[in-house]
Amino acid sequence: MSLLEISNLVASVNDQPILRGIDLEVCAGEVHAIMGPNGSGKSTLANVIAGKEDYQIDRGCIALEGQEITSLSPEERAHRGLFLAFQYPIEIPGVSNMEFLKVAVDSHARATGTPEITAVDFMKTARSAAEQLGLNPEFLKRGVNEGFSGGEKKRNEILQMLMLNPKVSILDETDSGLDIDALRTVANGVSEFSNPTNAVVLVTHYQRLLDHIEPDFVHVIANGTIVRSGDRSLALELEEKGYGWLEDT
Amino acid sequence: MASTDSKDDNTLDDLVGRDYAAGFVTDIEADTLPPGLDEDVIRFISARKSEPEWLTQWRLDAYHGWLEMVEPSWGQVQFPAIDYQSISYYSAPSGDQPKTLEDVDPELLATYDKLGIPLHEQAALAGVSEPQQAPTVAVDAVFDSVSIGTTFKEELRKAGVIFCSFSEAVHDHPDLIRKYLGSVVPRGDNFFAALNSAVFSDGSFVYVPENTRCPMELSTYFRINERNTGQFERTLIIAEPGAYVSYLEGCTAPMRDENQLHAAVVELVALDDAEIKYSTVQNWYPGDEHGRGGIYNFVTKRGACRGDRSKISWTQVETGSAITWKYPSVVLRGDDSVGEFYSVALTNNHQQADTGTKMVHLGKNTRSTIISKGISAGQSSNAYRGLVRMNPGAAKARNYTQCDSLLIGEKCAAHTFPYIESRRRDGVIEHEATTSRVSDEQLFLCRQRGIEPEKAVSMIVNGFCRDVFRELPMEFAVEAGKLLEVSLEGAVG
Numbered sequence: 001m002s003l004l005e006i007s008n009l010v011a012s013v014n015d016q017p018i019l020r021g022i023d024l025e026v027c028a029g030e031v032h033a034i035m036g037p038n039g040s041g042k043s044t045l046a047n048v049i050a051g052k053e054d055y056q057i058d059r060g061c062i063a064l065e066g067q068e069i070t071s072l073s074p075e076e077r078a079h080r081g082l083f084l085a086f087q088y089p090i091e092i093p094g095v096s097n098m099e100f101l102k103v104a105v106d107s108h109a110r111a112t113g114t115p116e117i118t119a120v121d122f123m124k125t126a127r128s129a130a131e132q133l134g135l136n137p138e139f140l141k142r143g144v145n146e147g148f149s150g151g152e153k154k155r156n157e158i159l160q161m162l163m164l165n166p167k168v169s170i171l172d173e174t175d176s177g178l179d180i181d182a183l184r185t186v187a188n189g190v191s192e193f194s195n196p197t198n199a200v201v202l203v204t205h206y207q208r209l210l211d212h213i214e215p216d217f218v219h220v221i222a223n224g225t226i227v228r229s230g231d232r233s234l235a236l237e238l239e240e241k242g243y244g245w246l247e248d249t
Numbered sequence: 250m251a252s253t254d255s256k257d258d259n260t261l262d263d264l265v266g267r268d269y270a271a272g273f274v275t276d277i278e279a280d281t282l283p284p285g286l287d288e289d290v291i292r293f294i295s296a297r298k299s300e301p302e303w304l305t306q307w308r309l310d311a312y313h314g315w316l317e318m319v320e321p322s323w324g325q326v327q328f329p330a331i332d333y334q335s336i337s338y339y340s341a342p343s344g345d346q347p348k349t350l351e352d353v354d355p356e357l358l359a360t361y362d363k364l365g366i367p368l369h370e371q372a373a374l375a376g377v378s379e380p381q382q383a384p385t386v387a388v389d390a391v392f393d394s395v396s397i398g399t400t401f402k403e404e405l406r407k408a409g410v411i412f413c414s415f416s417e418a419v420h421d422h423p424d425l426i427r428k429y430l431g432s433v434v435p436r437g438d439n440f441f442a443a444l445n446s447a448v449f450s451d452g453s454f455v456y457v458p459e460n461t462r463c464p465m466e467l468s469t470y471f472r473i474n475e476r477n478t479g480q481f482e483r484t485l486i487i488a489e490p491g492a493y494v495s496y497l498e499g500c501t502a503p504m505r506d507e508n509q510l511h512a513a514v515v516e517l518v519a520l521d522d523a524e525i526k527y528s529t530v531q532n533w534y535p536g537d538e539h540g541r542g543g544i545y546n547f548v549t550k551r552g553a554c555r556g557d558r559s560k561i562s563w564t565q566v567e568t569g570s571a572i573t574w575k576y577p578s579v580v581l582r583g584d585d586s587v588g589e590f591y592s593v594a595l596t597n598n599h600q601q602a603d604t605g606t607k608m609v610h611l612g613k614n615t616r617s618t619i620i621s622k623g624i625s626a627g628q629s630s631n632a633y634r635g636l637v638r639m640n641p642g643a644a645k646a647r648n649y650t651q652c653d654s655l656l657i658g659e660k661c662a663a664h665t666f667p668y669i670e671s672r673r674r675d676g677v678i679e680h681e682a683t684t685s686r687v688s689d690e691q692l693f694l695c696r697q698r699g700i701e702p703e704k705a706v707s708m709i710v711n712g713f714c715r716d717v718f719r720e721l722p723m724e725f726a727v728e729a730g731k732l733l734e735v736s737l738e739g740a741v742g
Contacts, residue, residue: 013264016730050693051696052693053689053693054689060476073696074693074696074697075696075699075700075701075702077697078696078697078699079699083697084697086694086697089694090688090690090691090694092691092708092709092712093685093712093713094693094711094712094713094714094715094716095708095709095711095712099708100695100698100708103700103704103708104695104698104699104700106703107698107699107700107701108699111699143712160698163696164699215258219267222644
């Protein structure tokens with residue numbers, strides 16, 4: 001079943017075209033990797049899907065489970081099961097991680113008409129998710145990303161993903177800034193989360209994350225379009241040859 | 250700018266400005282003096298309250314001093330000249346002063362009910378669910394120029410605590426009034442304090458005897474109702490050696506197109522080992538989104554830590570008023586005494602605030618802490634102004650100041666004016682200041698996690714204020730959080 005379907009997506013920032021016609025279909029149970037050189041439009045694509053204002057959609061559509069979402073607000077997209085792990089997670093001083101997660105989870109429950117989770121159950125779930133990612137439970141009491149190391153910030157994004165249990169997760173450069181142990185922990189968290197009912201889209205510059213999470217499909221973006229799609233071997237080819245050869249084609 | 254034709258263009262530029270819920274007018278017969286100020290007005294107020302001659306004279310002296318003074322102009326605030334002859338200096342609900350709460354006009358009781366301030370002596374504040382567990386709060390309700398009733402007086406009297414209106418205190422406890430009135434804020438302290446000293450009408454009086462812990466929270470609720478009147482209340486709190494009291498004031502006013510003046514004076518006296526905790530949730534009408542109307546809140550608040558090891562703590566949450574000009578201060582005279590100032594000041598639309606504190610260290614080993622959180626939204630201006638002074642006798646005094654500003658949107662302003670004067674080499678003075686912004690990135694993070702923009706902004710602002718809210722009595726902390734949420738409504742959107 002198709003969870004995310006993007007067709008002929010053209011988008012710009014301040015009248016500068018960034019995405020020049022993207023087509024992508026992601027089905028349940030799949031892991032996709034989107035690779036490409038700096039400035040190719042990878043992060044723009046992730047942000048446009050999540051509904052960040054600043055970007056103008058000039059053409060095309062984005063559908064989540066068959067429903068057009070381009071006219072929806074970022075929170076409405078989130079409520080329908082879209083998640084974006086940020087490349088540079090931002091701090092919210094004084095708001096504890098626990099409070100932030102609870103408010104987010106409750107907002108989802110309200111929007112989808114499901115009963116709110118009790119505080120006790122919530123704490124249990126949050127603690128076990130933190131543990132799974134190698135985070136001390138004390139971590140939950142700290143301000144959101146406040147004074148976190150780069151690795152902690154990225155793990156915190158994955159923690160939020162586990163708590164919100166989205167249908168489609170887009171992880172924007174989640175591997176950057178992680179040492180090899182943290183990379184493994186995060187990759188394990190994502191692999192365990194991935195199941196036949198959801199989908200994961202990894203946006204990455206390097207293929208090293210793909211050593212830990214096996215993608216079903218690899219797409220290469222250059223100049224705002226997908227220039228190549230293939231399987232795992234495409235990533236290895238890129239590793240070997242770099243991105244330069246793509247631009248000539 | 251928005252990527253789509255989504256139904257809401259929620260960027261940070263617009264989320265502020267819900268209705269001011271306390272903005273209604275109570276329709277009640279009032280005896281109101283015609284506008285204008287001269288000696289006769291002062292004699293009228295004094296006579297109306299059957300005051301002793303010395304107090305009438307005290308007022309007149311203040312008045313004559315005031316005539317010689319000029320309005321301060323150093324504040325980071327702008328407003329047209331105030332015509333002091335166009336203000337009415339006295340307004341009270343008609344009829345005899347009610348003797349007990351049963352005699353209070355039901356219309357007045359309904360007013361306070363509507364504001365969530367119960368004047369019947371059942372458990373505590375609105376919003377507290379379990380009555381038997383709810384902390385009890387005694388309330389003095391001041392409506393325009395007079396106190397209309399004080400709850401739990403009997404129960405407090407059993408503990409030896411006096412809590413009554415200022416007018417009653419003048420009659421029932423004249424020695425205490427005469428001893429302490431103007432002893433912390435002298436009549437000629439500043440322009441607005443002098444004006445208040447001349448025309449003050451009512452307010453609250455608290456006396457906590459030696460080694461007594463006041464058995465409940467005390468609270469005064471100030472309400473301006475009448476048009477064109479000013480409110481000039483006076484509060485005096487005395488904590489004898491070893492006494493403890495926690496006191497809270499709240500303030501609201503109807504929505505009106507003209508500006509109204511509120512010039513209060515608060516004096517606190519803490520003797521040896523005494524502690525006074527004074528909290529304010531100030532929600533005077535702030536004016537509309539175009540800057541029309543609203544209260545001018547020009548207030549002098551000062552505490553004297555006269556005794557050794559005494560402590561005075563000011564906590565304020567300022568969300569209302571068109572203009573706020575106030576500097577709750579502590580004079581640390583006793584050795585080892587402690588002064589604290591915790592402040593959240595939020596300005597939105599065209600509001601202006603110039604607020605902060607003064608910590609004057611006189612005694613040895615005196616310590617002070619200042620935590621100020623300023624939040625500016627809309628086209629407002631928010632200034633922190635603080636003085637830390639270490640006098641020659643203040644051996645080993647310490648101060649820590651942390652002063653943070655949060656900006657919401659592009660059109661607001663934040664200013665910080667710290668003044669540090671130290672005459673000691675062994676004093677330790679630390680000052681930290683930050684300015685930050687509720688960014689579109691923070692907002693996008695919250696929204697991507699499914700949190701609605703207004704909830705997100707209020708969560709971010711509450712997080713910013715956490716260090717101050719921690720200092721409020723618990724039930725008021727919840728109220729303060731909600732108040733911020735309401736005051737910010739429309740600041741993004």
